[in-house]
Amino acid sequence: MDTPLDTLTEQFRRLPGIGVKTARKLAYYIVQQSPDRVDEFIAAIRNAKENMHFCSICFNLSSKDPCPICSDDGRDHSIICVVETPQDVQAIERSGDYHGLYHVLHGALSPLDGIGVDDLRIKELLQRLGNTDVKEVIIATDPDVEGEATALYLARLLKTAGIRVTRIARGLPMGGDIEYADEATLAGAVANRQEM
Structure with missing residues (x-):
C-alpha cells in the first residue's frame, strides 16, 4: 500500500x-x-x-493579455523571433540583445511523435504576418532534428510571402535545448543569425 x-x-x-x-x-x-x-x-x-495564460498574439505565457512584450511600444515590431516554447522566450530575453517580438509555436514538427503542422501555432503566425508590417522572421527553434525540420518548413513557407527569413547562428550544441543555453551563447547566436 x-x-x-x-x-x-x-x-x-x-x-x-x-x-x-x-x-x-x-x-x-x-x-x-x-x-x-x-x-x-x-x-x-x-x-x-x-x-498564467497564453498571450492571444504571440502565445507566450503571461498573466496579461496581450503580454508585456507584445504591448511594449519600445520593442521593434518589424521583427518576430519564432521559438518552440515559452522557456525559449525567457532564455533569449536573458541575453538582453534581442528587442523584437516573439511567436511561440508550442513544439516542433515531429512526425514520429504525431506532431504535424496543425499541432503547432503556424497558422496563427501566418495570420499575424498578414496583419502586420513584419520585415524579418528569425527562426530560433532548437538545433535538433525536429527543430531543423520546423525551421526548414517555416523558411520555405515564409519566403513565398516575401519576408526576410533568418536562422539563429550555430553555437548551440546539436541536440541541445535553447532554454538551457547560457546568455553569451544565445546573444551570439541571435546576433550572428543567417539568411535561410
Missing part, C-alpha cells in the same frame, strides 16, 4: 526532468517544512495555474 510520501513522490516524478531520486528528495523536503511554508508553496502553484 502506498504511503502519502509515496504518492507525493510520484507526483514530483511526473514533472519533466525529475527522476525517482530527485522526486523522493523533493517529497522528503516538502513534508519536513512547516505547514505555513507548505501552504505558501501550494498557493504559489494554484496562483500560477489560475493566472
Whole structure:
C-alpha cells in the first residue's frame, strides 16, 4: 500500500526532468517544512495555474493579455523571433540583445511523435504576418532534428510571402535545448543569425 510520501513522490516524478531520486528528495523536503511554508508553496502553484495564460498574439505565457512584450511600444515590431516554447522566450530575453517580438509555436514538427503542422501555432503566425508590417522572421527553434525540420518548413513557407527569413547562428550544441543555453551563447547566436 502506498504511503502519502509515496504518492507525493510520484507526483514530483511526473514533472519533466525529475527522476525517482530527485522526486523522493523533493517529497522528503516538502513534508519536513512547516505547514505555513507548505501552504505558501501550494498557493504559489494554484496562483500560477489560475493566472498564467497564453498571450492571444504571440502565445507566450503571461498573466496579461496581450503580454508585456507584445504591448511594449519600445520593442521593434518589424521583427518576430519564432521559438518552440515559452522557456525559449525567457532564455533569449536573458541575453538582453534581442528587442523584437516573439511567436511561440508550442513544439516542433515531429512526425514520429504525431506532431504535424496543425499541432503547432503556424497558422496563427501566418495570420499575424498578414496583419502586420513584419520585415524579418528569425527562426530560433532548437538545433535538433525536429527543430531543423520546423525551421526548414517555416523558411520555405515564409519566403513565398516575401519576408526576410533568418536562422539563429550555430553555437548551440546539436541536440541541445535553447532554454538551457547560457546568455553569451544565445546573444551570439541571435546576433550572428543567417539568411535561410
